[in-house]
Amino acid sequence: MMGQTNELAHRKASKTIKLVDEAGNPVAGKEVVLKHTNHKFLFGSGIFDVIDVANKNVPAERLAFQEQKLDKFLDVFNSATLPFYWGTFEPEKGKPRTKELKAAAQWLKERNVTVKGHPLCWHTVTAPWLLEMSNEEILKAQFERIERDVSDFKGLIDMWDVINEVVIMPIFDKYDNGITRISQELGRVGIIKEMFAKTRECNPGATLLLNDFNTSINYEILIDGCLHAGIPIDAIGIQSHQHQGYCGREKLEEVLDRFSHFGLPIHFTENTLTSGHLMPLHIEDLNDYQIPEWPSTPEFEERQAKEIEEMYTILFKHPLVEAITTWSFSDDGAWLGAPAGFLRTDNSPKPSYEVLKKLIKEDWSTNVTGKTDDNGIVSFEGFLGEYDLVCGDKKVRFKLDKNAETVQIII
Incomplete structure (x- = not known):
C-alpha cells in the first residue's frame, strides 16, 4: 500500500x-x-436523463425507471454534463429550452453535483437557422447565445466546454453549417479567442475548456497557438471515445505526457469503453456505424470492467488530471446505441459500475x-x-x- x-x-x-x-x-x-x-476530483458522466426527471415530462413508469437510474448515478458520481447543443437547445430561433435545462441543473446542484454545459460553440448539431444569415450575423448570434446562456445559468453551471472540435471545424465537409463558415473566416485560434473572451466576460469565475477528440500533434499546435495568443484556457478537454477498442496503458500515458507539457489541468471529457463487440477499425467517423442491435455480453462486460479500472487508476494517479466523464452512464439511450454504460438497458449495474464504485468510495476515500x-x-x-x-x-x-x-x- x-x-x-x-x-x-x-x-x-x-x-x-x-x-x-x-x-x-x-x-x-x-x-x-x-x-x-x-471528492474534489470530478467523477462524472453525461446524464441527460435528468432533464426528464427534473421536469417530470415523461409517463410515470418511465419516470420511475429514470429515477432509479439517477439513484445509481448519485451513489458514485459527483459531476454531470448537460446538453447545450445549439440545434436541440434552440431549434427555433428565440425559443431556447432554458427552463427545462435550468430545472435539470438545479436538480443536480441540490444533490451536490458539479454541472458542466456542453458545448457553447460547435459545428455539429448547431442551429439550422444560422444558414439563413451572413457570417457577420452568425457571429453576432453566437455571441448573443453565449451571453444569454452563460448569464442565465451562472451559479448553476460554472463550467463550460466553450468550443468543441476546432481542429476539424474549418475543414469539416459533411454538410454546410454556420459555425464552420465563421471558423473559416476567423481561423482556428481566432474563433477560439472570440468565444473564450465572450464566455469569460459573462462569467469571469467559470472554468472554461477547449475540447477535442483529436489527440494528434494538430491539437497540441492549436493549444500552443491559443496560449501564445493569450487565450485563458482553464483546462484541456480530451475526448476518449474508444468504441474501436481501449487505447491501452502505453497510448494513454503517451497522450498524458504530451498534453502535460502545457501545465494546464486535463479533463477527460467524453470517455467510452464498450461492453459489447468492438466497432470495426475501418470506420473513420464513428457516426457512420449504424447497426440495429449492439448487445452487452458477460464476456465483454468483464473486459470493460478491467479497462475501466486500469484507465481510471492511471488518470487518477496523474497530477494534472482533474476530471473524468464517461459519456454514457447507461446503455439506455446511449450514443450510437453502443453498450458503453455502467448500467445495462434494464438499469442493472455491470461489473464496471461495481469496480468504479469500489475505487471511488473505498480505495480512494x-x-x-x-x-x-x-x-x-x-x-x-x-x-x-x-x-x-x-x-x-x-x-x-x-x-x-x-x-x-x-x-x-x-x-
Whole structure:
C-alpha cells in the first residue's frame, strides 16, 4: 500500500482540527469520526436523463425507471454534463429550452453535483437557422447565445466546454453549417479567442475548456497557438471515445505526457469503453456505424470492467488530471446505441459500475475515527474534498484542501 500512498500524495492532504465548545473551551478526549462525503476530483458522466426527471415530462413508469437510474448515478458520481447543443437547445430561433435545462441543473446542484454545459460553440448539431444569415450575423448570434446562456445559468453551471472540435471545424465537409463558415473566416485560434473572451466576460469565475477528440500533434499546435495568443484556457478537454477498442496503458500515458507539457489541468471529457463487440477499425467517423442491435455480453462486460479500472487508476494517479466523464452512464439511450454504460438497458449495474464504485468510495476515500487530545486537537490525512465531522450527536461539514492551517470547529 505504501506505493499507492506515494503515487496518490497529490490527491491527499493532512489537516489539524481543533474542536471547541460554544464558549471557546477545548473539547478534550472525545471520539471523532471523519467521513469523506465528496471528492474534489470530478467523477462524472453525461446524464441527460435528468432533464426528464427534473421536469417530470415523461409517463410515470418511465419516470420511475429514470429515477432509479439517477439513484445509481448519485451513489458514485459527483459531476454531470448537460446538453447545450445549439440545434436541440434552440431549434427555433428565440425559443431556447432554458427552463427545462435550468430545472435539470438545479436538480443536480441540490444533490451536490458539479454541472458542466456542453458545448457553447460547435459545428455539429448547431442551429439550422444560422444558414439563413451572413457570417457577420452568425457571429453576432453566437455571441448573443453565449451571453444569454452563460448569464442565465451562472451559479448553476460554472463550467463550460466553450468550443468543441476546432481542429476539424474549418475543414469539416459533411454538410454546410454556420459555425464552420465563421471558423473559416476567423481561423482556428481566432474563433477560439472570440468565444473564450465572450464566455469569460459573462462569467469571469467559470472554468472554461477547449475540447477535442483529436489527440494528434494538430491539437497540441492549436493549444500552443491559443496560449501564445493569450487565450485563458482553464483546462484541456480530451475526448476518449474508444468504441474501436481501449487505447491501452502505453497510448494513454503517451497522450498524458504530451498534453502535460502545457501545465494546464486535463479533463477527460467524453470517455467510452464498450461492453459489447468492438466497432470495426475501418470506420473513420464513428457516426457512420449504424447497426440495429449492439448487445452487452458477460464476456465483454468483464473486459470493460478491467479497462475501466486500469484507465481510471492511471488518470487518477496523474497530477494534472482533474476530471473524468464517461459519456454514457447507461446503455439506455446511449450514443450510437453502443453498450458503453455502467448500467445495462434494464438499469442493472455491470461489473464496471461495481469496480468504479469500489475505487471511488473505498480505495480512494477516507473514513477514520480519532480522539481529541487535551487541547481538543485531532489530526488526520485524507483524500481532498468534503467531509462530515461527527462528534457525539453533532455533525459539522468541512473541506479538506491543500491548505495546511489548523481549522477550528465549534460543536
